[in-house]
Amino acid sequence: MRLVILGGPGAGKGTQAQQLCSNLSIPLLALGDILREAIASETDLGKLAMPYVETGELVPDATMIQFIRRRLLLWDVFNGWVLEGYPRTAFQGEELDFLLSDLAQQLDWAIWLKVPTEVLLSRSIERDRSDDSPEILQRRLDLYHEQTLPIVDYYEHRKKLLIINGDQSPEQVQQDILKVVNSH
Numbered sequence: 001m002r003l004v005i006l007g008g009p010g011a012g013k014g015t016q017a018q019q020l021c022s023n024l025s026i027p028l029l030a031l032g033d034i035l036r037e038a039i040a041s042e043t044d045l046g047k048l049a050m051p052y053v054e055t056g057e058l059v060p061d062a063t064m065i066q067f068i069r070r071r072l073l074l075w076d077v078f079n080g081w082v083l084e085g086y087p088r089t090a091f092q093g094e095e096l097d098f099l100l101s102d103l104a105q106q107l108d109w110a111i112w113l114k115v116p117t118e119v120l121l122s123r124s125i126e127r128d129r130s131d132d133s134p135e136i137l138q139r140r141l142d143l144y145h146e147q148t149l150p151i152v153d154y155y156e157h158r159k160k161l162l163i164i165n166g167d168q169s170p171e172q173v174q175q176d177i178l179k180v181v182n183s184h
């Protein structure tokens with residue numbers, strides 16, 4: 001199973017993706033976490049990504065797709081994966097499709113955790129993370145509206161979109177995801 005999880009900052013992507021991976025026994029590729037780890041350990045990717053992550057901007061597409069390509073070629077993701085945090089724009093969605101067709105792989109579903117903006121905002125404020133200051137949070141929310149929502153249309157158009165109500169308890173959200181993924 002190859003899945004993408006979509007949602008705004010605070011939508012519960014990380015939690016849901018983690019549980020989904022353990023329920024389906026497939027690895028998780030969480031791009032935000034991978035970038036933060038790369039920055040902390042000062043790898044080449046980390047050095048490239050740092051100025052963007054620290055200001056809430058998106059890391060350039062070329063850097064991201066190069067990294068994803070190398071990562072999807074490793075043996076541990078051969079049988080499936082959940083991608084969280086990528087793609088984040090319709091352009092990245094197209095790039096991912098090109099890459100997958102190159103690798104003779106296919107995405108099964110894009111799962112959108114739909115959560116009202118005011119809930120995203122209040123949930124994100126409760127989190128305590130260095131890249132979650134009010135200005136950066138607002139910037140991340142703006143980017144979500146400008147860039148990530150069009151990707152929802154992109155997958156809907158390709159009949160790959162599953163919409164899940166993310167404004168429920170984490171357990172209920174996970175149950176809903178498993179139900180739709182298993183019934184398609």
Ligand code: AMP
Nearest residue numbers: 031032052053056057058059085086088
């Ligand atoms: P996240 O934890 O998923 O919100 O990601 C934290 C930060 O990592 C974002 O604010 C971006 O700077 C960077 N990032 C994560 N995923 C991507 C992506 N797909 N494209 C570009 N930048 C990304």
